[in-house]
Amino acid sequence: MNGSGTATAKVPDSDQTMKLYYSGGDEHREGVGFMLSNRVVATIAAFQPVSSRIAVISVCGTVTVHILCIYAPTEMSPESVKDELYGQLQRVVDAIPQSELVLIAGDFHAHVDADRQGWERTLGRFGVEEVNDNGSRLLSFATTNKPVIGNSHVQHPREHQMTWRNPMGHDSTVLDYVLISSRFISSLKDVRAMRGPDCRSDHYLLRAVMQPRLKRTTSKSHRVPKLDWSSLITPPFQQLFQIALSNRFATLAMGTNANEEEEQMSDVVLECAKSLCPVIRCRTQPWISNECLQLVDKRKQAKLVNFNRYRQLNRGTPSTNENGEGGILEPSGRRT
Template sequence: MHMIAIYAPTEVSTDEAKDQFYSKLQEVVDGIPKRDLLLIAGDFNAHSGANRLGWETVLGNYGVGEMNDNGLRMLSFAATNSLIIGNSWFRHPKWHQRTWRAPNGKDTSVLDYVMVNNRFRSSLRDVRAMRGADCGSDHHLLRALVRLKLKRSTPKPVPTKRHDWRYLSDPIIKQQFQLALSNRFEVLTQSEDVDKEAENIAQTVQKCAKILCPVIRKRTQPWISDACLDIIDQRKRAKLVDQTQYRQLNGEVRQRLKAERETYWNNVATELEEAANRQEYRTLYATLRRLSGKVRPISNDIQKSDGTFVRTAAERLERWREFFHQLYNHESPTGPPASPPKIAFPLHPVPEHEPSIEEVKIAIRLMKTGKAAGSDEVTAEALKYGGDILAQRVHSLICLMWCSNQIPHTWKVATIVPSSRKATQRTVTTTKGSACYPLLEKSSCVFYSYDYKNCVSRLPEKSKPDFA
């Protein structure tokens, strides 16, 4: 809901002053979303008149007086912006319509108006002058009654198909996954371009894994199993063709839901007790937060650097880009450059040979599972259960990078997930970002880290760097 209070130039003012006023008012109105309720109230210094001819969508049946130049401008402005003159849509005695009394104390007129969007016309319940209010002014208080039926607007997000990568741990599915990778990689020759090769590996892993890993089904309650969801689907189909089978399946669904609910809560209680006994407070409080159901709502109403709120998705993305650009890019420090520290050359330098296949396998084995995938949509589970065929292909990619001194362009792109540190999320400065990098890039980082630590551990104690 947006409210604008105005004071328009008088009838005897110059045309330039009137044009300037309505131009400025139009700029303010243009910055307000069309779907929002807009209410404009104030002294328009205008006579709308009672003739509705040509103004049926703007002026009601209860206009007052004769239209003047300011009245024509006001009606034109209202018609352009799909507004209505609220005063003219409600029947009242003339002393409840007139808002201004002349200095002679006898002549009265209507100079103050309330406008509202035509879309919210039914929300405006009444507009009338309140003559009893002692304001010390020649204008009477104008009251507008507005009744809103508010409904929380939550845009439906596009559902993302999330695959259950845990299925790859099954020995049979794991064997099928490795066989599918082997068949695809046999017909896919290795590219000499690092970008193309990284893209081929990521797409091949996605296609093979998504065939074997089913999509995680949406559950209204966490204890509902896939078997129960299958019976619910059968019940839905039987409702249209066989009522006897429908009643039978309905009873089976109820029994299953009751049993699965009891089993679920018993397992949760056992999990809490075991976590408390092992003093695993992270697991304990994470489970308690999950059971409490308190989820912080995500608000898209964020402020710009000048304090105003964003209006469109493009402005929202631009504000986040501006914030993270300022966060991660700092100006170079002024003053004389600092002298570089003297670093002693190690007695046993780190070898610069190409990585071996065993080192790549160790790096993949050291990766943590259950982590979010990056832009390549390749998870650690897919790399771990891909077997030797996938490890060899990743090893070939790392060797290609090693020889060409290049890394894929997609590995330089991270998905930043903002998380607010405070209850209010309107100010982006209270937000920190978590970056999700491609898993193939993470595997190479794990390899380089492991290789470096392994080499440093073989150095004499005096030659080891302080940060190792």
């Protein structure tokens, strides 16, 4: 394909369709792309056709995943062409936040071996061929940017490591690689060549299996205190509460939608009630009395103002249970 863009492809002998994102040149040479199912298409955040050798697609999730498809020059290509590719690749990687997952896959025309000296953080124990110039460039790029060469971290028989076969003979080697951010290396479960699919290519299909171990993000929302609203039963408190509400609502700006206005009104009612209604304390044990909870509050305040006083209170807080029995609330939570 020439140029870049998207296209819809129908799966043979099926009603299903897939979407192709591609980035090609002006001639029928080179070109990279992604073939995605409709389920994955719904999660696409951006597609960036960098050149006929580099394309980037970003997938939304708990962690944004940036997948880079690469088609590197051959080993015999001029040095200037290789430098241009890795210069473009470096600029793309520099623009991606370090907290997001970067997955780089494609034909690097590179050979890497099992000699890890100097490449311990990048190269695993299962390299195959002797390092060539493209392999040195790949290792240098990985060392600088801290991705890991996934192929070299998974052990397979030699026939499942080879990604290319010579159309004129029986020679085969590894040219295609999958690189992943080092902090997500535990998510990479397998990388191997699939010899069964016939893609009318001298390359085997390279499959990478990932199982992301992502930490669930939790929003630190402010806990709303539980108030004793029964205090508003008495007429004096009712009058004070009504006056406070009237004053606050008089200066309240109207929201842009019903949900925003409802949230603002709830905040106003809660703030006005805080000054009139005491907070209902949660007692983890039935024998903890209100007096004991008040003493615990004093200890917390002393920690902010007078640390020596806090240490004195922390050695033992007197408490009484509901039956009026005295005791000491120890730091461990036991009553003696």
